[in-house]
Amino acid sequence: MTEKSGGADEGQSLMFKVNERILCFHGPLLYEAKVVKAEMWDGSDPDAPEPGPHYFVHYKGWKQTWDEWVDESRAMKFNEENLAKQKALKQAALQSAGKRSIVVASKHTSRIGSETESSQPQYQQQQQQQQRSRKRARESSVEKTRDEREESLMKSPEIKISIPNALKAQLVDDWERITKDKLLVPLPRSPTVAEMLGQYLEYRRSSKDKRRSGRRNDDDIVDEIIEGLKLYFNKALGNILLYRFERYQYKQLCEKHSDKTPSEIYGCEHLLRLFVQLPALIAHTNMDEEAVQVLKEHMGDVLKYMHKFSKSLFVDEYENASPAYVAVAKGT
Numbered sequence: 001m002t003e004k005s006g007g008a009d010e011g012q013s014l015m016f017k018v019n020e021r022i023l024c025f026h027g028p029l030l031y032e033a034k035v036v037k038a039e040m041w042d043g044s045d046p047d048a049p050e051p052g053p054h055y056f057v058h059y060k061g062w063k064q065t066w067d068e069w070v071d072e073s074r075a076m077k078f079n080e081e082n083l084a085k086q087k088a089l090k091q092a093a094l095q096s097a098g099k100r101s102i103v104v105a106s107k108h109t110s111r112i113g114s115e116t117e118s119s120q121p122q123y124q125q126q127q128q129q130q131q132r133s134r135k136r137a138r139e140s141s142v143e144k145t146r147d148e149r150e151e152s153l154m155k156s157p158e159i160k161i162s163i164p165n166a167l168k169a170q171l172v173d174d175w176e177r178i179t180k181d182k183l184l185v186p187l188p189r190s191p192t193v194a195e196m197l198g199q200y201l202e203y204r205r206s207s208k209d210k211r212r213s214g215r216r217n218d219d220d221i222v223d224e225i226i227e228g229l230k231l232y233f234n235k236a237l238g239n240i241l242l243y244r245f246e247r248y249q250y251k252q253l254c255e256k257h258s259d260k261t262p263s264e265i266y267g268c269e270h271l272l273r274l275f276v277q278l279p280a281l282i283a284h285t286n287m288d289e290e291a292v293q294v295l296k297e298h299m300g301d302v303l304k305y306m307h308k309f310s311k312s313l314f315v316d317e318y319e320n321a322s323p324a325y326v327a328v329a330k331g332t
Contacts, residue, residue, distance in 0.1 A: 013040075013053075014038050014040060014053050015053060015072055015075070015077075016035050016038060016053075016055055016072075016075055016077075017035065017038060018035050018036065018037065018038050019034060019035060019036075020034070020035045020078075021033075021034055021078045022034070022035060022055075022057070022075050022076060022077065022078050023075070023076040023077070023078055023082050023083070023085075023086055024057050024059070024070060024074055024075050024076070025070075025074040025075075025076075025165060025168060026059065026066075027160055027161070027162070027163070027279070028089065028163050028168060028171065028275075028276045029086070029089050029090060030076065030082070030085065030086035030089055030090075031059050031060070031062075031086075032059070032060040032078070033057040033058060033059045033060060033075075034057065034058050034060065035055050035056070035057055035075075036055075036056045036057060036058050036067065037055065037056035038053070038054075038055050038056075039053075039054050039055075039056075040052070040053055040054075041053075041054050050071060052071060052072065053071070053072040054069050054070065054071055054072070055069070055070055055072070055075055056068070056069050057069075057070055057075070073165050074165065085172055088172050088175055088176065089168070089171065089172060089175075091175075092171065092172075092175045092273075092276075159278075159279040159282050159283055159292065159296065160279065160296075161275055161278055161279055161296060161299050161300065161303070162300060162303070163272075163275055163276075163303055164303060164304070164307040166307055166310065167272060167303065167306060167307055167310070170269075170272060170310070170314060171272060171273065171276065174269055174272075174273075175243070177318045178243050178245055178246060178318075179243055179244075179245060181318075182245060182321055182326060183318035183319060183320060183321065184245075184246065184249055184318060184319050184320075184321050184325075185246075185266075185267070185269050185270070185315060185318060185319075186315060186317075186318070186319045187249065187253060187265055187266065187267075188253075188257070188264075188265045188266075189265070189266060189267025189268075189269070189315065190267070191267060191268075191312075191313065192263060192264050192265060192266065192267055193230065193233055193262070193263040193264075193266055193267060193268070193270070193271045194230060194261075194263040194264050196267070196268055196271070196306075196313060197226050197229065197230055197263075197302075200226070200302060200305050201222065201223065201226060203305060204222065204301070204305075205219065221294070222298060225294075225295060225298045226298075226302075229274075229299070229302070230263045232274060232278075232281065233262060233263050233266075233270075233271060233274055234261045234262050234263050236274055236277065236281075237250075237262040237266060237270060238250060238262070240277060241270055241273045241274060241277070242270075244329070245321075245329050247329070248325060248328050248329045249325075249329075253265055267313070267314075267315070268306055268313040268314055269314060269315060271306075272306065275299065275303060278299065282295065
């Protein structure tokens with residue numbers, strides 16, 4: 001173990017030891033890793049400006065090219081409590097991704113089935129057999145897609161959007177309150193997603209921080225990106241961002257506020273879930289590398305803004321669902 005003393009607090013110590021098994025954040029999920037090196041940085045090295053404990057980690061099952069230095073805020077003890085958090089994060093991500101996979105697979109399978117019926121009318125007398133075949137094909141397609149999605153999530157992501165650790169904890173708390181405690185985010189929210197994004201644009205324009213040199217900071221580009229994020233949210237909310245317990249609430253809100261879009265009703269609790277899905281959504285677009293990089297940078301800025309003003313953007317108290325709501329929600 002190497003220690004570089006000087007700038008760090010004298011009372012500060014290393015929480016993890018070399019060769020210790022830990023859990024480490026990479027993107028929005030926790031992965032098992034091993035501490036290869038442990039150092040106390042003093043901030044004097046220009047390549048390592050942040051003082052404090054740092055660890056060089058190897059992710060279990062990953063190539064060494066993914067080994068990296070992480071600060072202590074990204075590392076967690078390998079114990080039952082943190083393993084439960086790891087499982088909760090994975091389940092939340094897979095649940096949302098799985099919903100999207102089922103929709104895609106079902107549409108694909110039904111399209112194949114309709115083509116078969118129109119091009120081979122001689123099988124009309126064997127309708128039951130066709131239905132069984134389509135069902136098997138659909139189940140196989142869905143299962144394969146789920147497996148591929150899980151493998152993709154548990155391995156290194158193609159596109160990385162860094163979510164601050166405090167917001168990752170917000171995601172876990174949000175998941176537990178809704179899926180375990182059967183609570184709901186009070187809606188409509190204030191500020192809404194649309195209002196928050198508008199506030200972000202105003203904050204960005206009034207900020208004295210003009211961004212690092214070489215960065216594309218054209219206001220028109222930023223406006224377009226934020227408008228695109230709002231559109232993504234409006235399209236994704238009902239399909240991949242809601243937990244099952246929330247779907248009846250969504251149905252009620254759609255009926256009550258039919259003149260409004262989701263971004264005019266929901267708040268940052270649900271927008272944050274979109275950032276978990278964005279890497280997969282971006283990976284399936286035709287955006288070139290430069291456009292993806294610009295998008296990633298601005299998404300990172302939005303997340304930093306959400307982190308900085310989290311106390312005013314995220315709700316403190318979730319609301320209890322009525323017994324009648326719980327009864328209906330279980331059947332949705």
